[in-house]
Amino acid sequence: xxxxxxxxxxxxxxxxxxxxxxxxxxxxxxxxxxxxxxxxxxxxxxxxxxxxxxxxxxxxxxxxxxxxxxxxxxxxxxxxxxxxxxxxxxxxxxxxxxxxxxxxxxxxxxxxxxxxxxxxxxxxxxxxxxxxxxxxxxxxxxxxxxxxxxxxxxxxxxxxxxxxxxxxxxxxxxxxxxxxxxxxxxxxxxxxxxxxxxxxxxxxxxxxxxxxxxxxxxxxxxxxxxxxxxxxxxxxxxxxxxxxxxxxxxxxxxxxxxxxxxxxxxxxxxxxxxxxxxxxxxxxxxxxxxxxxxxxx
Numbered sequence: 001x002x003x004x005x006x007x008x009x010x011x012x013x014x015x016x017x018x019x020x021x022x023x024x025x026x027x028x029x030x031x032x033x034x035x036x037x038x039x040x041x042x043x044x045x046x047x048x049x050x051x052x053x054x055x056x057x058x059x060x061x062x063x064x065x066x067x068x069x070x071x072x073x074x075x076x077x078x079x080x081x082x083x084x085x086x087x088x089x090x091x092x093x094x095x096x097x098x099x100x101x102x103x104x105x106x107x108x109x110x111x112x113x114x115x116x117x118x119x120x121x122x123x124x125x126x127x128x129x130x131x132x133x134x135x136x137x138x139x140x141x142x143x144x145x146x147x148x149x150x151x152x153x154x155x156x157x158x159x160x161x162x163x164x165x166x167x168x169x170x171x172x173x174x175x176x177x178x179x180x181x182x183x184x185x186x187x188x189x190x191x192x193x194x195x196x197x198x199x200x201x202x203x204x205x206x207x208x209x210x211x212x213x214x215x216x217x218x219x220x221x222x223x224x225x226x227x228x229x230x231x232x233x234x235x236x237x238x239x240x241x242x243x244x245x246x247x248x249x250x251x252x253x254x255x256x257x258x259x260x261x262x263x264x265x266x267x268x269x270x271x272x273x274x275x276x277x278x279x280x281x282x283x284x285x286x287x288x289x290x291x292x293x294x295x296x297x
Contacts, residue, residue: 008080011073012073013030013032013037014041014044014052015070015280017037017041017053018066018067018070019159019278019279020142023053023055029143029144030144048065051063077279078282078284081285082285096125098128098148098287098290099130100129100150101130101132101137101148101150102151103132103133103134103137104249105205106150107129108248121293133200133203133227134153135153138160141160141277142157148291151274152168153271154271156274160278161279161280162276163295164272164273165273167270167271168248169247169268169269170245172263173242173244174236175258177239178241186264187265188265189264189266192264193214193217193220194219194220195241198222198226198232198236198240198243199244200227200228201225206245213266223240224241229246233249233253233258
């Protein structure tokens with residue numbers, strides 16, 4: 001007679017605690033009450049006959065035995081997820097659900113094509129998409145409300161797994177009536193920093209990438225901070241001021257002449273477009289397929 005199988009729900013909770021840094025964070029991620037989580041973890045330690053977590057007012061950190069268990073648990077949970085995905089793919093009317101978050105530029109320009117190709121490969125896939133800024137996407141992934149995120153910021157928390165799927169370029173644009181429209185030569189970074197710009201809201205990957213390039217330079221306050229690429233484009237076309245936006249978000253406006261690109265000094269502004277996820281480092285199932293599509297595989 002074989003021994004009892006491990007409790008996958010408890011192992012999932014334990015890995016969430018290790019990733020989240022506290023019992024409370026792990027409990028929220030897997031959707032259980034903290035007292036129940038504490039009881040389950042105590043029973044797990046009793047069964048293992050060793051301490052798995054070191055608890056302090058600052059949170060919970062795994063012991064050496066806890067780290068070893070977390071590594072083994074990730075592999076087991078990974079295999080269980082692959083098994084569930086296989087079962088769903090074998091059922092005639094079964095669906096595979098995936099909760100995805102994407103920052104604005106990716107959601108507007110790239111994600112629709114990625115999802116179409118992913119659904120071609122996985123016809124039973126149903127995707128719930130949330131369009132947020134990069135900071136909000138990463139927070140939701142860390143909290144477990146999203147299984148996968150796509151962000152534009154160059155700064156990804158170390159607790160998240162990350163894979164760059166594409167490179168993007170940011171361009172400086174103005175309306176055809178702006179004084180820079182007919183200007184010869186390049187705009188210096190100093191002048192760009194000292195010019196009131198139309199920018200995206202705080203937490204946007206576009207704004208963070210621009211701030212990184214202009215770091216250390218005396219900077220003017222933005223003339224407007226707006227929550228979408230479309231709003232920024234309208235403001236620039238209306239004469240509110242220059243803006244720096246993704247080339248992906250400017251294709252139609254540059255082609256029509258509604259907005260004009262203005263060159264500036266330096267090597268330009270490039271940034272990674274990155275897939276982020278929590279939990280096991282190796283993606284499986286529909287999330288793995290979507291990331292592979294995004295990376296052009």
